[in-house]
Amino acid sequence: MMMMMMKRITQSMTVMWQKGLKKSMPSTSRAVNTLKHNHCYQIRKSPPLVSLDFPDIWTPNSLDYDHSPIQKGSNEQTAAVIDGKSISEEIISGIASEVSRMKESIGKVPGLAVILVGQRRDSQTYVRNKIKACEEAGIKSLMTELPEDCTEDKILSALSSFNENPSIHGILVQLPLPKHLDEEKILNMVSLEKDVDGFNPLNMGNLAMRGREPVFIPCTAKGCIELLLRSGVEIMGKKAVVIGRSNIAGLPTSLLLQRHHATVSILHALSKNPDQITRQADIVVTAVGVPNLVRGHWLKPGAVVIDVGTYPIEDPSSEFGYRLIGDVCYEEALGVASAVTPVPGGVGPMTIAMLLSNTLDSAKRVYDIT
Amino acid sequence: MMMMMMKRITQSMTVMWQKGLKKSMPSTSRAVNTLKHNHCYQIRKSPPLVSLDFPDIWTPNSLDYDHSPIQKGSNEQTAAVIDGKSISEEIISGIASEVSRMKESIGKVPGLAVILVGQRRDSQTYVRNKIKACEEAGIKSLMTELPEDCTEDKILSALSSFNENPSIHGILVQLPLPKHLDEEKILNMVSLEKDVDGFNPLNMGNLAMRGREPVFIPCTAKGCIELLLRSGVEIMGKKAVVIGRSNIAGLPTSLLLQRHHATVSILHALSKNPDQITRQADIVVTAVGVPNLVRGHWLKPGAVVIDVGTYPIEDPSSEFGYRLIGDVCYEEALGVASAVTPVPGGVGPMTIAMLLSNTLDSAKRVYDIT
Numbered sequence: 001m002m003m004m005m006m007k008r009i010t011q012s013m014t015v016m017w018q019k020g021l022k023k024s025m026p027s028t029s030r031a032v033n034t035l036k037h038n039h040c041y042q043i044r045k046s047p048p049l050v051s052l053d054f055p056d057i058w059t060p061n062s063l064d065y066d067h068s069p070i071q072k073g074s075n076e077q078t079a080a081v082i083d084g085k086s087i088s089e090e091i092i093s094g095i096a097s098e099v100s101r102m103k104e105s106i107g108k109v110p111g112l113a114v115i116l117v118g119q120r121r122d123s124q125t126y127v128r129n130k131i132k133a134c135e136e137a138g139i140k141s142l143m144t145e146l147p148e149d150c151t152e153d154k155i156l157s158a159l160s161s162f163n164e165n166p167s168i169h170g171i172l173v174q175l176p177l178p179k180h181l182d183e184e185k186i187l188n189m190v191s192l193e194k195d196v197d198g199f200n201p202l203n204m205g206n207l208a209m210r211g212r213e214p215v216f217i218p219c220t221a222k223g224c225i226e227l228l229l230r231s232g233v234e235i236m237g238k239k240a241v242v243i244g245r246s247n248i249a250g251l252p253t254s255l256l257l258q259r260h261h262a263t264v265s266i267l268h269a270l271s272k273n274p275d276q277i278t279r280q281a282d283i284v285v286t287a288v289g290v291p292n293l294v295r296g297h298w299l300k301p302g303a304v305v306i307d308v309g310t311y312p313i314e315d316p317s318s319e320f321g322y323r324l325i326g327d328v329c330y331e332e333a334l335g336v337a338s339a340v341t342p343v344p345g346g347v348g349p350m351t352i353a354m355l356l357s358n359t360l361d362s363a364k365r366v367y368d369i370t
Numbered sequence: 371m372m373m374m375m376m377k378r379i380t381q382s383m384t385v386m387w388q389k390g391l392k393k394s395m396p397s398t399s400r401a402v403n404t405l406k407h408n409h410c411y412q413i414r415k416s417p418p419l420v421s422l423d424f425p426d427i428w429t430p431n432s433l434d435y436d437h438s439p440i441q442k443g444s445n446e447q448t449a450a451v452i453d454g455k456s457i458s459e460e461i462i463s464g465i466a467s468e469v470s471r472m473k474e475s476i477g478k479v480p481g482l483a484v485i486l487v488g489q490r491r492d493s494q495t496y497v498r499n500k501i502k503a504c505e506e507a508g509i510k511s512l513m514t515e516l517p518e519d520c521t522e523d524k525i526l527s528a529l530s531s532f533n534e535n536p537s538i539h540g541i542l543v544q545l546p547l548p549k550h551l552d553e554e555k556i557l558n559m560v561s562l563e564k565d566v567d568g569f570n571p572l573n574m575g576n577l578a579m580r581g582r583e584p585v586f587i588p589c590t591a592k593g594c595i596e597l598l599l600r601s602g603v604e605i606m607g608k609k610a611v612v613i614g615r616s617n618i619a620g621l622p623t624s625l626l627l628q629r630h631h632a633t634v635s636i637l638h639a640l641s642k643n644p645d646q647i648t649r650q651a652d653i654v655v656t657a658v659g660v661p662n663l664v665r666g667h668w669l670k671p672g673a674v675v676i677d678v679g680t681y682p683i684e685d686p687s688s689e690f691g692y693r694l695i696g697d698v699c700y701e702e703a704l705g706v707a708s709a710v711t712p713v714p715g716g717v718g719p720m721t722i723a724m725l726l727s728n729t730l731d732s733a734k735r736v737y738d739i740t
Contacts, residue, residue, distance in 0.1 A: 043464040043727055045599040046592060049629045053580050094413040184581060204578050205571030208625070209617045210423050211554060212571055222416060229415040237640045239647075245628060247579045255578070258615060258636060259419045263647070265635035266628060270607045277609075277633070357413055 056245065056269040058290045066275075066295045072331045078301070079337040082231050084223075088349035091226070092137050095356050099138040102369065110363035111140040112170040112196070112355070113162040115155060117181070118148035122312055123174045125320060130172070133352045139359055142168065148178050155186055163191040169366055170196030170359035175248060193365070196358040199248060208255045216358045221252035223350030224285055224306050225260060231339055233283065233304050236261040241281040243267045243274065243294070243327065249287035249308050257285070274298070286327040296332030305333050305340045308347045324348070426615065426639040428660045436645075436665045442701045448671070449707040452601050454593075458719035461596070462507050465726050469508040472739065480733035481510040482540040482566070482725070483532040485525060487551070488518035492682055493544045495690060500542070503722045509729055512538065518548050525556055533561040539736055540566030540729035545618060563735070566728040569618060578625045586728045591622035593720030594655055594676050595630060601709055603653065603674050606631040611651040613637045613644065613664070613697065619657035619678050627655070644668070656697040666702025675703050675710045678717045694718070 103109050112134055116127045127143070134141040144158045155173075162171045171194045177183050187199050195203060198218035206212040207221075228235055240262035244250035254266045262283065267274045269288075275298040278284050286294050287308035299305065309327030326343030333340045341347055364370070473479050482504055486497045497513070504511040514528045525543075532541045541564045547553050557569050565573060568588035576582040577591075598605055610632035614620035620636070627634045632653065637644045639658075645668040648654050656664050657678035669675065679697030696713030703710045711717055734740070 043461055043468065043730075044592075044596060046587075046595050048583055049577070049587075049626075050581060050583050052629055052631070056580075091413055098413065201575030201579055201582055202572040203575065205573065205575030207419070208574050208578055208621060209571055210426075210615065210621075211420060211617070213418060213420050217416075217419075222414075225416050226414060237642055239642075245580065247581070251578060251580075256419075258638075259422055261422070261638070261640045263635065263637060263641040265633065267633060268628075268631070270631045271633040272607055272609075360413075 056288070058269045058288055058293060066297070068295075070292065070329055070331055071296060071335070077334045079305075079334045080231075080339045081334075082227055082306075082339050082341045082346060084227060084341055084346040084348065084350045087227065087230055088223075088353035091350075091353040092133060092356060095137045095139075095353075095360050098360060102363065102367070103138065106367055106369075108167075108363070108367060109138055109140050110170070110359045111142065111165075111168040112172065112359045113142045113144070113165070113168045114172045114174060115144045115146065115158055115162075116174045117146045117150060117155065118178050120176075121320070121322065122310075122324075123176075127174050129348075130352055130355060133356055134359075137356050137360075139356055140167065149180075152181055152186065155181065156189055159186070159189045163189075163194065166366075168194065169362035170194055170355070172197055172355065194362060196355060196362060197248075198252065198358070204247070204252065204255070207252060207259070210259070216362070217256060217354075218248065218252035219351045219354035219358065220249045220287070220308060220347060221256040222354040222357075223347055224253050224308065225256055226354065227306060227341060227347065227350055228283065228304065231304070233339070235283070237263070238282040239263050239265070239280055240283040240285065241265045241267060241278050242285045242287070243278070244287035244308075246287060250285075253285050253287065253308070257283070288327055290327055291325050292327075292329040294328040294333070296329060296336045299333060299336045301336055302338040303336070305337045306347060307341050307343050310343060310348065426658070428639045428658055428663060436667070438665075440662065440699055440701055441666060441705070447704045449675075449704045450601075450709045451704075452597055452674075452676075452709050452711045452716060454597060454711055454716040454718065454720045455714075457597065457600055458593075458723035461720075461723040462503060462726060465507045465509075465723075465730050468730060472733070472737070473508065476737055476739075478537075478733070478737060479508055479510050480540070480729045481512065481535075481538040482542065482729045483512045483514070483535070483538045484542045484544060485514045485516065485528055485532075486544045487516045487520060487525065488548050490546075491690070491692065492680075492694075493546075497544050499718075500722055500725060503726055504729075507726050507730075509726055510537065519550075522551055522556065525551065526559055529556070529559045533559075533564065536736075538564065539732035540564055540725070542567055542725065564732060566725060566732060567618075568622065568728070574617070574622065574625070577622060577629070580629070586732070587626060587724075588618065588622035589721045589724035589728065590619045590657070590678060590717060591626045592724040592727075593717055594623050594678065595626055596724065597676060597711060597717065597720055598653065598674065601674070603709070605653070607633070608652040609633050609635070609650055610653040610655065611635045611637060611648050612655045612657070613648070614657035614678075616657060620655075623655050623657065623678070627653070658697055660697055661695050662697075662699045664698040664703070666699060666706045669703060669706045671706055672708040673706070675707045676717060677711050677713050680713060680718065 099109055114127055131141050146154055162168050171190050192200055196216050198216035203214045206214040240257045242250050242254040245266055245268050254264050257264050265277055278298045279300050283304045285306040289309045289311050291311045305328055307326035307328040310324040312322045313325055315323040324344050469479050484497055501511050532538050541560050562570055566586050568586040573584045576584040610627045612620050612624040615636055615638050624634050624636050635647055648668045649670050653674045655676040659679045659681050661681045675698055677696035677698040680694040682692045683695055685693040694714050
C-alpha cells in the first residue's frame with residue numbers, strides 16, 4: 001500500500017517536474033549563452049529575479065532520491081524523540097497564564113483573526129487546530145470563511161476590517177490561497193503590527209539583517225528554534241542544513257539559524273548530491289513535503305533532525321480520513337540521529353504555539369505590557 | 371614589512387576579539403543552561419535577535435587561520451583573472467549611451483546624491499570614485515559632506531531634501547557612519563524609490579523571498595553575480611560559499627546566489643573549520659576584510675573565487691598613501707582556482723557600475739522609459 005502510494009507520488013511528481021521545467025525553468029547556462037551574443041546591446045546580464053523563480057520540485061526520479069527499501073527497526077534506536085506536542089502544550093499553558101493575568105489586570109485578552117479561503121482539507125485541519133489552541137490559551141479568535149471562487153476584494157475587505165478592529169492583535173491568512181488570487185497583494189494588506197505569521201517582506205528583511213529585529217518571527221522557524229533550544233541543542237557554531245527554501249518555512253528558518261550563529265547551508269530541488277551535504281550537518285531541518293526524502297544515510301550519526309515536512313496520505317482509520325507524514329524516513333533516522341521530531345507531533349504543534357505567542361506579544365505591545 | 375603589518379593586524383584583532391567577546395557575546399550554551407532553571411517562568415527560550423548580535427570578528431589566532439608562509443608563484447597559474455575594471459568600464463559605457471539617449475529624448479539625466487559624513491580616508495576614496503564614475507556616465511551627482519561630529523538632524527534634513535528633489539533618482543549614504551549616529555534610523559529615511567544601495571529591510575526581504583522583486587539589488591551582490599555571469603560561470607545547482615554575513619555584502623550576495631539557484635553555505639567568524647566547507651565549493655565569495663584569510667588550500671581546484679574583501683594597507687608609492695588588499699591569498703589562489711578577481715580591480719569597480727545601473731533604472735522608472 002505504502003509502496004503503491006509512493007509510486008503514485010513519484011509518477012505525479014515526475015510529471016510535475018517535467019511540466020514545471022518546460023513551462024518555467026530558465027536555464028542559466030542557456031541564458032548566459034544567449035546573452036553572450038547580444039553582448040553590446042545591454043548593460044547587465046542579470047535578469048529580473050522573478051524571471052528566475054520556478055516551482056521547487058524535488059526529483060524523486062533522480063539519483064539523489066533513494067528508492068531502496070526502508071530499514072524498519074533494523075538498527076538500534078539512538079535518537080531521542082523530540083516531543084513537540086508536549087513542549088507546545090507547556091508553552092500554551094504559559095501563554096494561558098499570561099492571558100489570564102492580562103484579563104485580570106486590564107480586562108482585555110489577545111485576539112486572533114483567521115481568514116480561510118476554499119475547502120482544502122489540510123487547510124481546514126490547520127485552521128481548526130489553531131482555533132482550538134486559541135480556546136485553550138484564552139485567546140479570542142474570529143474566523144472568516146470564504147468560498148474557493150471568492151474575489152480578491154472580498155478578502156481585502158475582510159482584512160481591512162480586521163486591520164481596524166482594536167480587539168484583533170493578530171491576523172492570519174491561511175495559505176495556500178486558490179490560484180486566481182494574488183497572494184503577495186493580499187499578504188501585503190495585513191497590517192505589519194498584526195502580521196503574526198511574519199510573512200511581510202519588511203519583516204523578512206529585518207529577520208535577515210543583523211542589528212535589526214522583526215516585529216514577528218515566522219511561526220514555523222521560531223518553532224524549530226524553540227525545539228532546539230528546549231532540547232538543549234547548541235546552535236552557535238554548528239553546521240545546520242535547511243532543506244527547502246519556501247517563504248513560509250525554509251527561508252525564515254535558514255535566516256533565524258544564522259541569527260543564532262549556525263553555519264547554514266540551504267538545499268533546494270536543484271542542489272546536487274544533497275545527501276553529501278546533509279551528512280556533514282549537526283542539525284538538519286527539512287521542509288519540502290516529500291515523504292522519505294531524508295534517508296538514514298543522509299544523516300551524520302548524532303545529528304539532530306527537525307522535520308517540518310507534511311504530506312497528507314489517506315488513512316481510513318484516522319479521524320478525518322487522512323494523516324500527515326514528514327520528509328524524514330523516521331524509522332531510519334531513529335537509528336542514526338541523536339534526536340528527531342516526529343510527524344505529526346513535532347514541528348506542527350510548535351508552529352501553532354508560536355502563533356499564539358506572537359499574538360500574545362502583539363497584544364502586550366498594544367497594551368504596553370512588558 | 372608585510373609580516374610586521376600582519377602581526378600588527380593580528381594583535382589588534384586578538385584584542386578586538388577578546389573585547390568583543392566580553393562585551394557582547396551571548397553564549398547560547400550558557401543561555402540554554404540558565405534558561406533551564408527558570409523553565410516555568412517564561413513562555414519562550416528564544417531571546418530577542420538583536421541580543422544575539424555581536425561583531426563578527428575573524429580569529430586570526432585560531433587554528434582556522436593559517437599562518438604558514440604564502441606560496442608565491444610556486445605553482446603554475448591555473449586561474450584566469452576576472453577583470454572587474456574592464457567589465458565595469460564596458461557596463462558604464464553602456465550606461466553612458468542610455469543616459470545620452472535619455473537626454474536626447476526627454477532632456478533629463480539620472481541624478482545621484484551622496485552623503486559623506488566624516489573624514490575616513492577609505493570612504494573618501496569610495497565616494498570620489500563614485501562621483502568620477504557618474505561623470506563618465508553622464509549622471510548628475512550631488513554631494514553633501516558633513517563633519518564627523520554632525521548631528522543626526524543635519525543628515526536627516528539633507529536626506530529629506532534629496533528625497534523630495536525630483537532630479538535625484540538615487541541617494542547613497544556612505545557607510546560606515548560615525549559611531550554616535552543611528553545608522554538604521556538614517557538608512558530607513560532614504561526613500562525606498564531612491565535607495566539605490568538597496569539596504570532598506572523591505573528591499574532585503576524582497577531579495578530573499580521567492581516570487582518577489584526588490585526595487586534595487588544591493589550593488590556589491592549584483593556586481594558579484596554580474597562578474598560570474600559575464601565570465602560564463604554557471605551558478606544554477608553549483609555549490610557556493612559566502613564568507614561573511616554583513617548586511618551590505620555577504621547577506622545580499624548569499625540571498626542573490628540563492629535566487630540564482632546556487633546551493634549556498636554561509637560562513638562567519640564562528641564557523642568551525644571554514645576551510646573544509648570552502649574546499650567543497652564551486653564558487654567562493656569572500657567579504658570579511660581579513661587579508662589572506664582564504665589560503666590556496668581552502669579552495670577546490672577549479673573553483674571560481676570572488677574577493678569582495680578590502681583592507682587598507684600603507685603604501686607610500688600609491689597616489690593616496692595606501693592601497694587595498696583582499697581576503698584571498700591571491701598568489702596561492704592563482705595556482706588552484708579556475709578564475710579569481712583581483713583586489714583592487716575586481717568587485718570594487720563593479721559595485722560602482724551597479725550603483726550607476728541602479729540609478730539609471732530608477733530614473734527610467736520615474737520617466738517611464740522601458
